[in-house]
Amino acid sequence: LAKATVSRLTSTLVQAGFIRRVLGKRNFVLSTGALGIGHSYLSTSSLLNAARPLLQSLADRLDASVALAVQDGIDMLYVSHCGSRKIATLKLRVGLILPMGTTAIGRAYLWGLPPQEQKQLLLTFQKSAKENGEQLIHDIHESFTELDATGTCFVSGGYIKNSFGVALSLRLGANQTRFAMSCGKTLLPESLVEERRTIATELKRTASELKKLLSNLDAKI
Amino acid sequence: VTAGDEQRQDTNNKASAQKTLFIRPFVAPFARALDLLSAFGKDERCLGNLELSKRADLPSSTVTRLAHTLVSLGYLHYHDNIRKFSLASSVLSLGYGALDSPIIHQATKESMSSFTRNHNVHLILCSREKLDLIVIDSYKTPAFPETLQLEVGAQIDLSAPVAGWALMAGLPEYECSYLSKSLERKTPHSWSHADPKFNDALNQVRQTGFCTPPKDANLSIPMVAAPLHISGSVPLAIACLAPRSKMSKSRLENELGPALVSMTNQIVREVDLNESKK
Numbered sequence: 211l212a213k214a215t216v217s218r219l220t221s222t223l224v225q226a227g228f229i230r231r232v233l234g235k236r237n238f239v240l241s242t243g244a245l246g247i248g249h250s251y252l253s254t255s256s257l258l259n260a261a262r263p264l265l266q267s268l269a270d271r272l273d274a275s276v277a278l279a280v281q282d283g284i285d286m287l288y289v290s291h292c293g294s295r296k297i298a299t300l301k302l303r304v305g306l307i308l309p310m311g312t313t314a315i316g317r318a319y320l321w322g323l324p325p326q327e328q329k330q331l332l333l334t335f336q337k338s339a340k341e342n343g344e345q346l347i348h349d350i351h352e353s354f355t356e357l358d359a360t361g362t363c364f365v366s367g368g369y370i371k372n373s374f375g376v377a378l379s380l381r382l383g384a385n386q387t388r389f390a391m392s393c394g395k396t397l398l399p400e401s402l403v404e405e406r407r408t409i410a411t412e413l414k415r416t417a418s419e420l421k422k423l424l425s426n427l428d429a430k431i
Numbered sequence: 432v433t434a435g436d437e438q439r440q441d442t443n444n445k446a447s448a449q450k451t452l453f454i455r456p457f458v459a460p461f462a463r464a465l466d467l468l469s470a471f472g473k474d475e476r477c478l479g480n481l482e483l484s485k486r487a488d489l490p491s492s493t494v495t496r497l498a499h500t501l502v503s504l505g506y507l508h509y510h511d512n513i514r515k516f517s518l519a520s521s522v523l524s525l526g527y528g529a530l531d532s533p534i535i536h537q538a539t540k541e542s543m544s545s546f547t548r549n550h551n552v553h554l555i556l557c558s559r560e561k562l563d564l565i566v567i568d569s570y571k572t573p574a575f576p577e578t579l580q581l582e583v584g585a586q587i588d589l590s591a592p593v594a595g596w597a598l599m600a601g602l603p604e605y606e607c608s609y610l611s612k613s614l615e616r617k618t619p620h621s622w623s624h625a626d627p628k629f630n631d632a633l634n635q636v637r638q639t640g641f642c643t644p645p646k647d648a649n650l651s652i653p654m655v656a657a658p659l660h661i662s663g664s665v666p667l668a669i670a671c672l673a674p675r676s677k678m679s680k681s682r683l684e685n686e687l688g689p690a691l692v693s694m695t696n697q698i699v700r701e702v703d704l705n706e707s708k709k
Binding site: 217218219221222223225226227228230239240241242243244245246247248249250251252253254255256280282287288289304305307428430431 | 456457458461462465466468469471472473474475476505508510517518519520521522523524525526527558559560561565567583584586665
């Protein structure tokens, strides 16, 4: 954008309460404007409110962090997140935007997409990863193979170092909106194989409970 | 929205801005789109054109045009059957995630929950949105009914004693007086910039670090509040609430006020320490 445009836009954002200037500096930081809108969205979404107890109970049972995400452009957006009460997974929260190509939740979502949309996104990711593009696509296809075989995929270190996620793709509500759901933990090398199996089983169980619970809800998300 | 449109709006706004002595560039259609998103509240999910036009104070033709643009951008849904709009998930990507800041929660969680336990009071952490305070964290006490305690997302008038006063008192002087004058413009019946009560509150914060309600405020749930400035975060205030029977003037001034201040100081020290470690 042109500099003049940027300055007119930032000025508008300041006056609307979305950003503010750092005292004595030329930088801006986010202000609370978006917080109110986000709260309104979250507190009136009947689907997310209905889903939360099931997600929280899964998080508590597994002592893990559980998230529900939708597509936001070429990224994934957390629309619901429940942490376990025992671990403070501070980096993860509602409103988080994370890459689709490198995370379990993103790959599960990608896998569930119609072929044409999936192909287009894969091309975009390959391009933007430049020299690592081929490797990335290879890794994504490995996750797809796993999803074909087991319904879930496992990715470690996709977003946070020393942690892993297990994810699946699901459609919820009266209009069958596409979501992905994941369950993440920090790495425990010894029991990983078993841990992963338990999580996948529990995740699938919660997914089918969610489908049943939300089948009649308007799921515009 | 055409460029010509934008220019016209700009000129209009410049004219009105001059009246308030500020000349700032302003992209009106953009600001209106933000107003439209902000018009959605916490009670009703779906709003029709008429309701939106009332709440955002925009002509209904503008609402129609903007709302459809926002639908195509993924910020709103249109519900055909009821001809109403609702917020869509992309509004969370406008900064909600960054704002619902883990830094703030992490820095305040421990101290605030132990304060609530030790003093049997309800604590809230607030930040400002325009002329309202928004509760961004809430610590409840079993010591009094839950219905009297505030939830995250609750809004409080900035002008109501004393959480908003404490937050304003913690701001640089020009910002504080700008807000106070804006309050006067918006709610002339309930706020006067020259009100000695507010001035007393500012002085009290300067001297003691906290602020208590004026004598005649007669609040059913009195509170004492203190500003909190964590580096890298928006200006905040912490307020401590309890029923009147448990909040004598001397308890407010001698126990809770000073305890609140020592807690905010400690929070700031810990954040600075962690920053310098990094």
